[in-house]
Amino acid sequence: MRHIVSVFILLLVITSCGMPKFQVDKAVSLDLKKEESKFYSFSVVIYDLKTKQYFYYNDSLAHVPFSPASTFKIPNTLIGLECHVLKDSTTKLNLGALDDPTLKFAFQNSIVPYYQELAKRIGEKDMSAYLKRFHYGNALSTPELTTFWLKGDLRISALEQIDFLNKIEKRQLGLRSESYETLMSIFQERCEGSLRIYGKTGWGVQDGKDIGWFVGFAKNYSDRYLFATVMTSPEEAYGKFDFGTKRISLTKTAFQELINR
DSSP states (O other): OHHHHHHHHHHHHHHHSSSSOOOOSEEEEOOOGGGOBTTBEEEEEEEETTTTEEEEEOHHHHTOOBOOGGGGHHHHHHHHHHTTSOOSTTOBOOOSSSOOOBHHHHHHTTOHHHHHHHHHHHOHHHHHHHHHHHTOTTOOOOSOTTTHHHHSSOOBOHHHHHHHHHHHHTTOSOOOHHHHHHHHHTSEEEEETTEEEEEEEEEEEETTEEEEEEEEEEEETTEEEEEEEEEEEEGGGTTSSOHHHHHHHHHHHHHHHHHTO
């Protein structure tokens, strides 16, 4: 009974908050109990774009809002392109002390100063307007323009990450086609057999816990997916496991569970 109620609550969250929402014909639980650890908690959500099925593990964590950390580079890139601060994947922002990275390098390697400079050039007014237009999490760009996604007020859940990715996939944000195309061209590709994963990681600290993200797009032959993995770990567990790679390996394990069903 608890499982049935849990799935019902999950579907209610997906279909009742904000517009537009991705269509879910069926929600299916993934068996990832073997990946549980005393050092961390995690949730994985995967949306099959073809069958409109939603696969998940730990739905109770899937709708808890967290700081997006470097996954905010996804909307930040789109906003920069729409505001014409960024031209294409080769755009440099003349950061001075750093080796002058391109947009693609800064995105794939999470170069914080690049995106802080980008935020400055976008400005508070446009940043706030686009976040509200995107319905990106709670859409708060406070208190500081250059840090709100790292240690500010911006929060987003794994479910909301999926919804935002779906708007990108379906081109529902009202942006120029060049902006979508440039964004998709800068994701790092990770291969696991026939599976191709195009994701962005994020790592932040919130309420005494490390918060880890891995979100993005994936394909397996002709099948296409959206995914969002979030994990939390008490700060005292830092160094007791490889936090950086674990969020990626959890995602890969979830996909293998899905593909082998």
